[in-house]
Amino acid sequence: MKYKLLNFVRQLALILLVIWTVVSLVTLLIELVPGTPATTILGETATAEQIANFNAKHGLDKPAFFISYGENGFTWNGLDNRYADYWGGLFQGDLGRSFRTDRPVLDMILERYPATIQLAVASMIVAIGIALPLGVLAGTNKNGLIDNAASFIALLGISLPTFVIGPFLVYIFAVKLGWFRPGGSLYPEDIILPAVTLGAALSAILTRMIRSSVIEELGEDYVRTARAKGLSERKVVYKHVLKNGLIPVVTILGLQLGVLLAGSIITEKIFSWQGLGLLLLEDGIAKRDYRLVQGCVLVISLTYIIANSLTDFVYRRLDPRIRLS
Amino acid sequence: MNRLFYIGASIAAVVILMATFAPLIATHDVTVQDLANRFASPSADHWFGTDSLGRDVFSRVVYGARVSLQVSISVVAFSAVVGILIGSVAGFYGGWVDRFLSGYVFNVFLAFPGLLLAIALAAFIDERKVLAYVIGEGGADAILGLFSPGLFKMLLALCAIGWVGYARVMRGQVLKVREYDFVQAAKALGASNMRILFTHIMPNSIQPLIVQASLGMAGTVLSEASLSFLGLGIPPPAPSWGTMIEEARNYFANYPHTLFFPGAAIALTVLAFNFIGDGLREYLDPKQRTR
Numbered sequence: 121m122k123y124k125l126l127n128f129v130r131q132l133a134l135i136l137l138v139i140w141t142v143v144s145l146v147t148l149l150i151e152l153v154p155g156t157p158a159t160t161i162l163g164e165t166a167t168a169e170q171i172a173n174f175n176a177k178h179g180l181d182k183p184a185f186f187i188s189y190g191e192n193g194f195t196w197n198g199l200d201n202r203y204a205d206y207w208g209g210l211f212q213g214d215l216g217r218s219f220r221t222d223r224p225v226l227d228m229i230l231e232r233y234p235a236t237i238q239l240a241v242a243s244m245i246v247a248i249g250i251a252l253p254l255g256v257l258a259g260t261n262k263n264g265l266i267d268n269a270a271s272f273i274a275l276l277g278i279s280l281p282t283f284v285i286g287p288f289l290v291y292i293f294a295v296k297l298g299w300f301r302p303g304g305s306l307y308p309e310d311i312i313l314p315a316v317t318l319g320a321a322l323s324a325i326l327t328r329m330i331r332s333s334v335i336e337e338l339g340e341d342y343v344r345t346a347r348a349k350g351l352s353e354r355k356v357v358y359k360h361v362l363k364n365g366l367i368p369v370v371t372i373l374g375l376q377l378g379v380l381l382a383g384s385i386i387t388e389k390i391f392s393w394q395g396l397g398l399l400l401l402e403d404g405i406a407k408r409d410y411r412l413v414q415g416c417v418l419v420i421s422l423t424y425i426i427a428n429s430l431t432d433f434v435y436r437r438l439d440p441r442i443r444l445s
Numbered sequence: 446m447n448r449l450f451y452i453g454a455s456i457a458a459v460v461i462l463m464a465t466f467a468p469l470i471a472t473h474d475v476t477v478q479d480l481a482n483r484f485a486s487p488s489a490d491h492w493f494g495t496d497s498l499g500r501d502v503f504s505r506v507v508y509g510a511r512v513s514l515q516v517s518i519s520v521v522a523f524s525a526v527v528g529i530l531i532g533s534v535a536g537f538y539g540g541w542v543d544r545f546l547s548g549y550v551f552n553v554f555l556a557f558p559g560l561l562l563a564i565a566l567a568a569f570i571d572e573r574k575v576l577a578y579v580i581g582e583g584g585a586d587a588i589l590g591l592f593s594p595g596l597f598k599m600l601l602a603l604c605a606i607g608w609v610g611y612a613r614v615m616r617g618q619v620l621k622v623r624e625y626d627f628v629q630a631a632k633a634l635g636a637s638n639m640r641i642l643f644t645h646i647m648p649n650s651i652q653p654l655i656v657q658a659s660l661g662m663a664g665t666v667l668s669e670a671s672l673s674f675l676g677l678g679i680p681p682p683a684p685s686w687g688t689m690i691e692e693a694r695n696y697f698a699n700y701p702h703t704l705f706f707p708g709a710a711i712a713l714t715v716l717a718f719n720f721i722g723d724g725l726r727e728y729l730d731p732k733q734r735t736r
Contacts, residue, residue, distance in 0.1 A: 137549060138556045146565075154571035275723075279715040281667055283674045283690055284708035287697050295698045382558030386671055390694070401675065405568040417565045424558045 135429050139422065146418045147206045150410050151184050160408045161219045178219065178411065179205050215415040220407050225415035228403070229396060233419070235305055236395035239318060239387070240380040242311050244373065246319035247326055254323075255330025260357055262335055270327060277324025282383070286317040286390035303392040314391040318384055322376050329372055333365035340364075374431025378424035396420060450724025456717035460710075464510040473501035475508045476682045484700045494702040497692060502703060505684035506710050512685045513714065516596065517665035520603045521658050527604065528611025529647070529654065535612070536619025537642050547616055554609040563668060566602040567677035575601070595679040602677075603668055607661065614657055618650035625649070656726045663718035670711050686711050 150157070157180060158171040166174075175181040182205065183197035209216060215225040258270035293313060294302040300313050337343065338361060346356045385397030392398065396416055404413035463470060472492065479499030487494045493502035535546040576585035576597075589597055622628065623646055631641050672678040673687025681688060686707040693703035 134548070134552060138553050141553045142557060149565060149569045152570040152575060154574065275716060275719055276712070279663070279719055280708075280712045281670060281674075281715075283671065283687070283694075284704075284712060287690075287694055287704055288708075291698060291701060378558065382561045385561070385564065386674065389675065400564075405564075405675075405677070410569070413565065413568060417561060420561055421557055424561075425556045428556065 131429075131433070135425065138425060142421050142425065143207070143210065143418065144203070146414055146421070147203055148184070149417075150202075150414060153410055156180075157219055157408075157410050160410075178217065215418070216411045218403075218409050218412050220403070220409045220412070225412055228399060228412065229415055229419050232394060232396045232399045235393060236381060236384055236388070236397060239311065239314055239384050239393060239395055240377060242315035243317075243319035243322065243380055243384075243387075244377065246315045247322035247376075248373075250319070250323035251326030251330055255327045256334055256357060256362070258327065258331040259334025259338070260353075267331070270331065274324040274327040274331075277320045277327075280320065282317050282321070282386050283390060285320050286314070286387060289313050289317055290390075303390075305392070305394045310391075310393075314387050314393050317390065318380060318387040321383075322380065325376070326369060326372065329369050330365065333368060334361055337361040337365045371431060371435045374434065375428055377431075378427040381423050381427070382420050446728050447724050449720040450728070453717040453720025453724060456713055457721060460510050460714050460717065461514065463507050464514045467507050467511050471501075471504035471507045473504045475500060475504050475684050484696065484703070486700075487702055493706040494700070496689070496703050497696055502689075502706050505689060506686070506706050508684045509686040509689060509707060509710060510714070512679055512683055513666050513669055513711075515593070516599050516603070516669040516679070517662050519596070519600055520607055520665045520669075521661045523600060524604045524607030524661065525611050525654060525658055528608040528613075529615050529651070531608065532612035532615025533619050533642055533647060533650070536616040537623060537638070537646065539620075543616070547613070551609055551613055554606055557606060559606045560668060560671060562606055563602040563672060564675065564677060566605055567598060567672055570598065570601065572598045572601060593679070593683070595683075599669065599672065599678060602672070603665060607665070610661070611654055611657055614653050615650060618653060619646055622646050622650045652729060656722050656729065659718050659725060660722035663715045663722065666711065666714050666718065 153160070156171075157178070158174045159166065162170055162174060172181070179202055183201045185201055185203045186197055186199070188195050188197055206216070213226060215229070217223065218225055218228060221228075254270045254273070258267040261267045290302045290313065293299045301307070301310055304310055334357070338357075343356060343361060346360050347353075351359075384393075384395060385400060387393065388395045388397035389401055396419065400413060400416035400420075403409060404416055477500065479495065482491075482495055482499045483497055485491050485495040485499070491501050491503065493506060496502055496505070531546060531550075535543045573585050573589060576588055580588070592600075619642075628641060628645055631645050636645070669678060670685065670687035670690070673685040674691045676688075676691065678687055679685050689707040690704055690711075693700070693707070697704040
């Protein structure tokens, strides 16, 4: 019990440490932008007064950090600085205000966040739908024609970038066949093409995993026993092999949820899907709204870290071998 | 070696030759626009047709190999060197150094979604400002002068996370190799830590990193194209495959050739390095060979 608690505390401490570092990196990124945010937003012709007002409004007139390094060596800037301000805001659920629209960044993010989650979940469902039958077929026909074909399709899925698959899906299913709209996120069916595009790479990874899992499990003693009992091959595979073979696959799924959330940026751009990725690209990066970019990067990273930590935690609970190691 | 390895190696060889001899292979100047001849279909004069500005797509795909390989080789080489050094130090010294590096630093970098960090860095950083902080204004200009425009920024963005994979594998290898008899013998003979690490442990630990590097090449070709697609890569007029796809996106419904050829170039190159990586992994790991 004591060991379990200690392990849990250690894991939690690591997650908090990682979160602290990520937030610190994101807050300090703004110091690396070319020029200053004020001149970027207001333009080169802005007066000194306008710049001073802008800086005061967004807290940019304060020093960047507790200490700074200059010609006179290290200088202590006091507790009132931008880094401390950002943390103070975070604890109150405040990610600052957009440099462009003056709206709270958190509100802008919350408006778009559900669309990104929907897309990630839908693409995961697509990926499982493709990978499960393909992986099982490949695994049960090891080195056969189906296996080679499935392995080739899987490698193709990993190698084809979303920005190549996406436009071709649009070309076939929207332009030529007219089954879907080429972009947007107004109607429920609009999610299908982006979900297939985003899920393609994941389905390729899953197919390969399920294939090797099935091959490994088929060599186990319990499979021989099940066959000796006279069970049909179908029952052996679906009732016994898959049950055990899917444990590592479930973990990968959890870890991939974070990857999908982060990776949806390109898919959202291709299909004009109104999610967090498009907000980051079109309103943040393209308009040089650094405060918004900061907020989006932070929220996506935190989601990724939390999804991964939860998967890790659940996996440890499920599999005692990992818990004890 | 399996068949796919040889297929991958052959495609990679073609891409490398294409990049090296681009000026000899390209049939047209990649920057010359011919507005009277926009969106021409593939023909004897323009093998892959022309794009929205009348530029020759074949020549741009050939030069695109140069951009793609230049970025991926630099990123993989730099990440591998940094990763090997840090991973070796963690594995060799152990103790608090290892606890700090593998327990904290590696985890922090692995916790960041790679492409997102690359996007954030490519969008945020002023590479001159970063270099000037570290080595002063003069040094920054001298170093940036060595790279083509945008390449150094790309290197920073993609190496920021790229090195961690190599460091992790190297640490594991060093932990194993440092217990071997020949290392103990070198210690007993009074060899210094540096000598043991660089001449005995490192050369014997590096094998799995070759697999990592070839898979890393595939990943970096994709990342470079993704950043260019988002408008954050090597700036035009350098013909990056990602930029070509982004430009073709608005017209591909009527002129699919503008998107097909750069898309195929990316897919084939990535596939080739994945085949090489998979083949090498299988070759180096006898357990996988029998599967």
